[in-house]
Amino acid sequence: MPEQAHGLTSVAPFSNEERSVVYRAIFTRRDVRSQFLSDPIPDEILARILTAAHHAPSVGFMQPWNFLLIKEQAVKDQIHSAFQKANAEAALLFPDEKRALYQSLKLEGIKAAPINLCITCDRERGGPVVLGRTHNRDTDLYSTVCSVQNLWLAARAEGLGVGWVSIFNTADLSKILHLPKHVVPIAYLCLGWVRELHASPELEAKGWRKRLDLRTLVFQDQWGKSASEELKVSINNRDPGRP
Amino acid sequence: MPEQAHGLTSVAPFSNEERSVVYRAIFTRRDVRSQFLSDPIPDEILARILTAAHHAPSVGFMQPWNFLLIKEQAVKDQIHSAFQKANAEAALLFPDEKRALYQSLKLEGIKAAPINLCITCDRERGGPVVLGRTHNRDTDLYSTVCSVQNLWLAARAEGLGVGWVSIFNTADLSKILHLPKHVVPIAYLCLGWVRELHASPELEAKGWRKRLDLRTLVFQDQWGKSASEELKVSINNRDPGRP
Numbered sequence: 001m002p003e004q005a006h007g008l009t010s011v012a013p014f015s016n017e018e019r020s021v022v023y024r025a026i027f028t029r030r031d032v033r034s035q036f037l038s039d040p041i042p043d044e045i046l047a048r049i050l051t052a053a054h055h056a057p058s059v060g061f062m063q064p065w066n067f068l069l070i071k072e073q074a075v076k077d078q079i080h081s082a083f084q085k086a087n088a089e090a091a092l093l094f095p096d097e098k099r100a101l102y103q104s105l106k107l108e109g110i111k112a113a114p115i116n117l118c119i120t121c122d123r124e125r126g127g128p129v130v131l132g133r134t135h136n137r138d139t140d141l142y143s144t145v146c147s148v149q150n151l152w153l154a155a156r157a158e159g160l161g162v163g164w165v166s167i168f169n170t171a172d173l174s175k176i177l178h179l180p181k182h183v184v185p186i187a188y189l190c191l192g193w194v195r196e197l198h199a200s201p202e203l204e205a206k207g208w209r210k211r212l213d214l215r216t217l218v219f220q221d222q223w224g225k226s227a228s229e230e231l232k233v234s235i236n237n238r239d240p241g242r243p
Numbered sequence: 244m245p246e247q248a249h250g251l252t253s254v255a256p257f258s259n260e261e262r263s264v265v266y267r268a269i270f271t272r273r274d275v276r277s278q279f280l281s282d283p284i285p286d287e288i289l290a291r292i293l294t295a296a297h298h299a300p301s302v303g304f305m306q307p308w309n310f311l312l313i314k315e316q317a318v319k320d321q322i323h324s325a326f327q328k329a330n331a332e333a334a335l336l337f338p339d340e341k342r343a344l345y346q347s348l349k350l351e352g353i354k355a356a357p358i359n360l361c362i363t364c365d366r367e368r369g370g371p372v373v374l375g376r377t378h379n380r381d382t383d384l385y386s387t388v389c390s391v392q393n394l395w396l397a398a399r400a401e402g403l404g405v406g407w408v409s410i411f412n413t414a415d416l417s418k419i420l421h422l423p424k425h426v427v428p429i430a431y432l433c434l435g436w437v438r439e440l441h442a443s444p445e446l447e448a449k450g451w452r453k454r455l456d457l458r459t460l461v462f463q464d465q466w467g468k469s470a471s472e473e474l475k476v477s478i479n480n481r482d483p484g485r486p
Contacts, residue, residue, distance in 0.1 A: 007448040008278070008439040011271065013402030014264065021257065021264045022400040026295045026393050028254065035251070047477035052269045054457045055484060056392070059409060061446040063455045068462045069474075075464050090377040102374065120466075131345065131451065132409045134333040138384070139409050142429065145388035149299070150269050152389075153396065157265040159256030166302060166375045166382050178465040186385065196251040203304040205250040208374065212306045214297045219311045221318050222421040223363075231312075234290035241298060 025153045027240050028197065032161035036112040036192035045158055046115070052154035053119070058143035060131030064123065065147045065186075068177055070116035075176065079188070080110045082172035083165060090167055105206060108165040113190035118173065119148050124182045144186045151189075161194035200241060211243050268396045270483050271440065275404030279355040279435035288401055289358070295397035296362070301386035303374030307366065308390045308429075311420055313359035318419065322431070323353045325415035326408060333410055348449060351408040356433035361416070362391050367425045387429045394432075404437035443484060454486050 014022065050067055058064060070076060087107065094102050110116060121144040126133070133139045148164070155162045165188045173185045198205055214235050218227040226232075236242060257265065293310055301307060313319060330350065337345050353359060364387040369376070376382045395405045408431045416428045441448055457478050461470040469475075479485060 007441045007443065007445075009442045011402065011437060011440045014268070014400040018264045018267075019400045021261045022268050022396060023291070023295065024261075025257070025265050026397065027298050029298075029300070031300050043471070043474045043477040044481075046474060047481045048266070050461060050478060051457060051482045052266060054455075054460070054482065055270050055272075057272070057274050057395070057407065061444055061452040061454075063460075066460050066462060066466075068464075068466060069470060070464055072464045086378050090374075093372045093377055095372075105374075107375070126452075129336045129338075131333075131348075131446070132350070134336055135329050135410055135412055141381070142384070142388045142391075145385045146392045146395075148385075149389045149392035150396075152300070153265060153393075154269065157257040157262045159254065164300065167378055169378055178467065180466065183466065194254060197254045198250045199252045200250065201304055202250070203374070209304040209369075211304075212297075214294060217297070217306075217309050218293060219309060221311075221313055221315045223309075223311060223423065223426065224421065227312060228286070231286045231289060234286040235293060238287070238290045239294045239297065 025156045029152055029156045030161065030197045031202065032163040032190070032194060032197065033106045033109050033202065035161055035194045035196050036109045036190065037195065038114055039193050041115055041160065041191065049151050049154040049158060049160070053147040053151035056143065056147035056150045059133045059139040060126055062126040062130050062140055062143060064121045064125045064140045065144045066120045066122060066183070068118040068120060070118065076110055076116060078176045079116065082168050082176060083108050083110060086167045086169055101208065105208070107167060109163050109190040109192070110165065113192040115191045117189045117191055118177055118185050119144060119187045119189065120179060121184045121186050122182060123184060141184065141186060148187045155191065159193060160191055161197065163190040165190060211241050213243050214239055268399045272395055272399045273404065273440045274445065275406040275433070275437060275440065276349045276352050276445065278404055278437045278439050279352045279433065280438065281357055282436050283357055284403065284434065292394050292397040292401060292403070296390040296394035299386065299390035299393045302376045302382040303369055305369040305373050305383055305386060307364045307368045307383040308387045309363045309365060309426070311361040311363060313361065319353055319359060321419045322359065325411050325419060326351050326353060329410045329412055344451065350410060352406050352433040352435070353408065356435040358434045360432045360434055361420055361428050362387060362430045362432065363422060364427045364429050365425060366427060384427065384429060391430045398434065402436060403434055404440065406433040407431070408433060454484050456486050457482055
């Protein structure tokens with residue numbers, strides 16, 4: 001098909017320097033709660049990171065996402081209350097020995113961040129039958145998460161911190177943001193400039209949980225069958241956060 | 244807390260050139276089906292992209308992912324059969340006027356790609372109560388998708404193409420790969436070197452579906468309330484794939 005031939009362009013690996021920039025974005029990205037500055041985010045930069053999100057892969061090119069920016073203080077206040085209610089419920093679920101540490105952790109930056117952003121998934125966007133979604137209905141949710149991660153990495157390159165707040169009753173979020181029934185909130189993000197970030201994930205730094213050894217997570221050809229020793233050696237040499 | 248102070252490092256926005264590298268990875272990433280070369284992928288490069296995946300954000304630092312590399316031809320053959328069965332079922336779901344186009348699309352590169360990779364989510368990894376997962380049990384699935392997108396962008400920088408195949412009955416995949424009951428396959432990926440990629444998403448190039456106008460997808464403060472004109476102008480100036 002001539003359309004196909006015309007649509008292809010030559011590509012090459014990025015240079016060593018360029019590759020290291022992509023890895024730097026990946027390895028220094030953090031989930032930010034406490035380091036937000038109040039300076040406003042220019043529309044031009046917001047447009048860039050939203051465009052990055054919009055260029056995520058999506059099942060059947062469904063593009064099921066919407067981007068709901070929250071700037072109004074009254075809306076942030078309602079969201080913050082919904083978080084506080086859910087977080088109090090959450091604390092009760094932890095065993096006694098972990099509850100005090102849980103309650104000491106700051107898990108959101110809703111009011112401190114100049115902009116909040118709820119990325120949603122419209123489950124009806126592609127019509128009743130979506131290419132690639134015929135056997136797993138949740139692939140539209142997965143596509144939306146890909147857009148979250150694109151935005152997060154673009155934000156890191158811009159110097160913006162992002163924090164994903166997931167401690168909400170979904171019904172509260174949907175009500176406050178007036179979401180239609182067929183639209184699911186996937187990620188509630190706090191966005192703002194940062195001058196400092198944690199060198200390692202905050203939950204690791206605060207003793208909540210350790211990074212796993214990647215070599216134990218890689219299998220070959222079937223579950224539980226260890227990867228080759230050569231690959232494990234390469235992994236051990238490369239992982240900047242290895243335990 | 245001194246631990247916190249010690250854990251913080253200064254960060255700055257990437258330079259203009261560095262930022263453009265991150266955006267290039269994002270904008271030129273494609274879902275590859277037909278452009279795979281058969282050359283092997285060195286362990287060192289595999290280790291780099293797996294490490295990128297392992298540094299994705301995860302709810303409660305749960306790190307619920309495993310990486311199951313498929314190299315053996317017999318396993319690929321079984322997976323390919325499972326795809327063919329599901330894809331025949333899928334074709335019947337489309338209305339007559341779309342079925343011929345659907346059937347003409349190549350939707351997988353299972354046998355052509357030198358390595359397949361199934362990224363899974365272990366739903367029990369963090370124990371019965373996971374920080375941040377108390378109100379939405381699916382956030383572990385979302386974390387795993389973040390790791391997929393990290394790997395995909397790292398692969399683009401390396402010159403590797405990635406194709407996500409989602410047309411399977413989950414039970415078939417789980418059986419072929421011997422997954423335990425508490426482990427869910429999230430993404431079945433085909434990986435291989437590419438010298439050419441589609442300039443725009445293949446499904447767009449082949450007339451399946453158009454890219455949406457990002458300006459219509461951005462709201463402010465509540466669902467349906469349009470973003471500012473200034474932001475829309477900025478978006479229109481920045482989107483390299485705008486319709």
